[in-house]
Amino acid sequence: MNIVVCMKQTFDTEAKIAIDSNGRINRQGVSLIMNPYDEFAVEEALRIKEKLGGEVTVVTVGGQETQDALRQALAMGADRAVLVDPGLEETDEFTTATILAKAISGLKYDIILGGFRAIDDGSSQVTGRVAEILGLPVVNMVVKLEFADGKAVATSEIEGGSQVIEVALPAVFTAQKGLNEPRYPSMKGIMQAKKKPMEKKGLGDLGLDAAQVAPKVKVISYFLPSARAAGRIVPGEPADAARDLANALREEAKVI
Amino acid sequence: MIFKLSEEQELLRKTVRDFAESEIAPRAAEMDEKEEYDLSLWNKMAEMGLTGIPYPEEYDGAEMDNISYAIAVEELSRVCGSSGVLVSAHTSLCAWPIYAFGTEEQKKKYLAPLSSGEKIGAMGLTEPSAGSDAGALKMTAVRDGDEYVLNGAKIFITNAYFAEIYVVFASTDRGKGHRGISAFIVEKGTPGFTFGKKEHKLGIRASATYELVYENCRIPAENLLGEEGQGFKIVMMTLDGGRIGIAAQALGIAQGAYEQALNYSKVREQFGKPISANQGMQWMLADMATQIEAARLLVYQAAYLKDAKQPYSKQSAMAKLFASETAMSVTTKAVQIFGGYGYTREYPVERMMRDAKITEIYEGTSEIQRMVIAANILK
Numbered sequence: 116m117n118i119v120v121c122m123k124q125t126f127d128t129e130a131k132i133a134i135d136s137n138g139r140i141n142r143q144g145v146s147l148i149m150n151p152y153d154e155f156a157v158e159e160a161l162r163i164k165e166k167l168g169g170e171v172t173v174v175t176v177g178g179q180e181t182q183d184a185l186r187q188a189l190a191m192g193a194d195r196a197v198l199v200d201p202g203l204e205e206t207d208e209f210t211t212a213t214i215l216a217k218a219i220s221g222l223k224y225d226i227i228l229g230g231f232r233a234i235d236d237g238s239s240q241v242t243g244r245v246a247e248i249l250g251l252p253v254v255n256m257v258v259k260l261e262f263a264d265g266k267a268v269a270t271s272e273i274e275g276g277s278q279v280i281e282v283a284l285p286a287v288f289t290a291q292k293g294l295n296e297p298r299y300p301s302m303k304g305i306m307q308a309k310k311k312p313m314e315k316k317g318l319g320d321l322g323l324d325a326a327q328v329a330p331k332v333k334v335i336s337y338f339l340p341s342a343r344a345a346g347r348i349v350p351g352e353p354a355d356a357a358r359d360l361a362n363a364l365r366e367e368a369k370v371i
Numbered sequence: 372m373i374f375k376l377s378e379e380q381e382l383l384r385k386t387v388r389d390f391a392e393s394e395i396a397p398r399a400a401e402m403d404e405k406e407e408y409d410l411s412l413w414n415k416m417a418e419m420g421l422t423g424i425p426y427p428e429e430y431d432g433a434e435m436d437n438i439s440y441a442i443a444v445e446e447l448s449r450v451c452g453s454s455g456v457l458v459s460a461h462t463s464l465c466a467w468p469i470y471a472f473g474t475e476e477q478k479k480k481y482l483a484p485l486s487s488g489e490k491i492g493a494m495g496l497t498e499p500s501a502g503s504d505a506g507a508l509k510m511t512a513v514r515d516g517d518e519y520v521l522n523g524a525k526i527f528i529t530n531a532y533f534a535e536i537y538v539v540f541a542s543t544d545r546g547k548g549h550r551g552i553s554a555f556i557v558e559k560g561t562p563g564f565t566f567g568k569k570e571h572k573l574g575i576r577a578s579a580t581y582e583l584v585y586e587n588c589r590i591p592a593e594n595l596l597g598e599e600g601q602g603f604k605i606v607m608m609t610l611d612g613g614r615i616g617i618a619a620q621a622l623g624i625a626q627g628a629y630e631q632a633l634n635y636s637k638v639r640e641q642f643g644k645p646i647s648a649n650q651g652m653q654w655m656l657a658d659m660a661t662q663i664e665a666a667r668l669l670v671y672q673a674a675y676l677k678d679a680k681q682p683y684s685k686q687s688a689m690a691k692l693f694a695s696e697t698a699m700s701v702t703t704k705a706v707q708i709f710g711g712y713g714y715t716r717e718y719p720v721e722r723m724m725r726d727a728k729i730t731e732i733y734e735g736t737s738e739i740q741r742m743v744i745a746a747n748i749l750k
Contacts, residue, residue, distance in 0.1 A: 182378075187382060299386050299390050301420045302435060305383055305435075
């Protein structure tokens with residue numbers, strides 16, 4: 116099985132988000148990580164490879180700093196990495212998916228994996244768009260994935276339950292929390308990672324130009340959510356407090 | 372001079388930090404309280420290859436440099452001092468002398484399972500009347516045919532009981548003083564080798580510390596490490612390297628306590644503002660950060676020299692001295708910044724301050740480090 120994983124580098128989950136003087140998200144001094152949902156995808160790819168053989172290629176779109184996340188994937192056990200640095204100021208999900216699909220179309224694949232969403236913009240669009248562009252079926256929010264006779268059986272989360280879907284390969288799957296427990300890179304893996312191929316490409320190398328991938332969505336402004344107001348404790352004896360609370364919910368909050 | 376870690380070293384730091392924060396940190400207080408290390412953590416470290424970082428791949432090591440090793444011990448110690456010394460004593464005190472002085476057979480038989488983490492290692496040097504004065508060992512090893520017969524006792528042995536492989540030092544010729552000391556590899560379970568009492572300690576309480584007792588313990592002559600009479604040299608060289616590990620442990624403890632104190636000072640409010648708004652707090656934090664940065668440079672410098680195969684005895688003593696005194700000073704300040712809460716076991720700085728003290732004592736007290744440094748600069 117040849118497996119391609121779409122990976123994104125994101126802010127650390129504990130990063131403090133700030134807006135700079137130009138009204139953009141301040142990236143300075145923020146530590147970057149592999150999107151945790153993509154980490155599930157990388158781990159799943161490695162497990163499939165360990166069971167069924169094949170090669171795991173990790174593909175990302177981003178700047179040169181994205182190499183750190185790719186190197187982590189290589190240290191975990193992926194075989195090759197592809198970094199497409201489009202050198203663009205503005206991108207959106209269309210841009211990223213178009214580039215990814217083009218890069219992947221030049222690779223051999225039976226399975227394409229990705230996180231179901233990225234923890235930064237949370238759009239949940241890119242992997243699905245890649246599937247659409249490549250004309251492949253996609254199963255979202257997968258928590259279990261098995262293979263037999265050239266087909267995949269995926270358990271996917273849906274509202275209020277889960278569904279089991281059988282799909283012919285090649286196909287795209289997006290990983291949800293619960294799919295697996297990602298491994299830590301081993302020390303040997305870290306040492307081997309530098310010997311593994313990491314291809315760096317620009318738009319031109321893929322036969323694309325900036326106009327073809329120009330974003331369809333334009334960000335007008337960024338703003339931080341307003342600080343959450345402190346909670347209110349309703350004091351008094353239980354009976355009185357309950358009455359005051361009910362009054363407040365009815366009169367002030369107008370929710371009952 | 373380039374003050375920049377390599378990509379591999381950065382990735383190693385991130386990996387060990389992730390592991391330490393998610394797997395070890397949640398267990399650290401409980402292991403300290405129970406005076407018991409959870410060996411499932413050791414198994415995970417072995418799987419990741421943290422148990423043989425600086426040794427060649429052919430002996431199941433990760434074949435990384437000593438800076439990487441120091442970073443790993445630092446990151447483990449940042450959340451749990453006991454985990455740091457577990458790896459440090461194993462790697463520097465047991466595996467290293469076998470790596471440096473062992474025969475090919477000894478390396479295959481002992482270094483490989485140590486590096487892979489299949490077995491834990493310990494070193495036995497200290498005796499009731501011979502600590503800093505290593506030449507005054509009373510334990511004896513007498514050659515008898517194809518065997519050596521060991522008699523004597525060792526105290527304060529880190530990793531003892533859990534360890535399956537011990538590098539121990541005994542006198543093969545009492546008349547020759549420190550020139551009569553030899554090193555031996557002894558396996559747990561050898562008849563005549565038993566464990567005495569377990570120590571109950573101020574800090575690094577999850578780390579096992581036991582007495583080793585040898586009563587007519589017979590080991591194969593081939594378990595002599597190096598040559599007869601080479602033991603003192605092996606001890607001194609082993610401790611030169613071990614000090615990098617302990618310096619890294621001290622550095623990690625200091626870093627952990629500093630981060631705790633820094634975060635707390637920003638959220639703890641008194642008189643209507645965070646306590647970090649007070650200059651008294653700011654100066655303490657600034658001093659802590661500066662001491663840690665200086666300690667880190669000394670530790671990495673000593674490791675760098677070792678990697679470069681240059682003399683590092685003076686620098687490792689300086690790193691150990693400065694980093695351990697930094698750990699004590701920084702953890703004490705961290706408890707101060709936490710105030711009353713810092714004195715309770717609700718917050719980790721109390722444990723970190725207890726853990727810090729030993730770094731000024733073991734693998735050479737601060738006074739011994741100053742002697743080593745003085746001997747180096749006065750020669």
